[in-house]
Amino acid sequence: MTDPNAIDGDEDGDEAASDETDLPRDVADEVERLTRLKRTTVDDNEATAYEQRRDDLLDEHDFTSRIRDDDGDDVLVLHPEEWHEDGVIRTDRIEDIDRAVEIPLEGTGDPDEWDDVDAHNRDLVATVRDTHGDVHANNAAILADFAGNHYAKPIESLTGDDLAEFCTDYFVRNAWPSDDQQEVIAESIELIFETADERVPNYQF
Template structure:
């Protein structure tokens, strides 16, 4: 069940603010979901909320839910304080937390979705990535310009990260999945995509910002 469906249990305000770094005596079980998975669940939730496309929002939520459920957790949105909560699956029955199954509230994970500056950060990143794409177009033209435009959109909308902050896995995802499916690339564009990514990174060195968050 998607986290956009609010929690209806009575304990949501009493989870121990677990966070991915929470702790208790049973250290191996507090919590069971890795910190990097919590970060990714938060990112996907924010992307789902920000997009104007219902199909894209559903896609992000599905990816988020599959990620969390892979660690035997269930995502919920606590509306009263705009918090993403991840509950151990074993606590749940018919979508509701069963109080008698909670051995320690620290196993739950809470992530506030109301942090200041999130929308501003997205706009800052997107503006920077677009500026890099423009620099590539001015200096190199096609086909690098087309790839730069697609890569800027990919990094802004999927990761909210600068184009020159892409990891090798992100570059591979763009090259092998996003560009062929969403970029309508020419054969020439596909043939030089690795060169284009290097050109993008080089052009970014001459574009100011964004500041570190």
């Protein structure tokens, strides 16, 4: 299976070296999952355990987290630790703003429901892989992350606005797709919905 975090680079390894300073997508996904669990549990001990696990994961990659209120919607913001001093961001230390990860916390608060949705989406990804190959399947996996983590929806329930957000923001800022994946993302979305026996809603890309 192709690593969805891999980025095609030159043989001298410059891009690979740069990628080492970014937060891996699977880590960001797990941080988001733990954040959602912390916010929805009624058990203080569980909340503390989720928070500690999240913070430990971020510490391993020298990142921090905070929740930002964005017009009434909470957004999980992940920043490199080196940008901070005494809890305040120093703008003079920011060399590449794309290293930041921002995740709207708008999905379900029910972990069991999230698990069911994620299992459904992963089955769809597996079918896409069997039918259409790894590149389209890797795009399907990224769309599954977006649909489950952001909206707790089956992929085929995404709206046109959801898909526009995915294509113009999430896919380019948080997914680190390969060149091959970027070239076929529109076709991938068509094939994913076709595999789910649904029409693709109209969206702007």
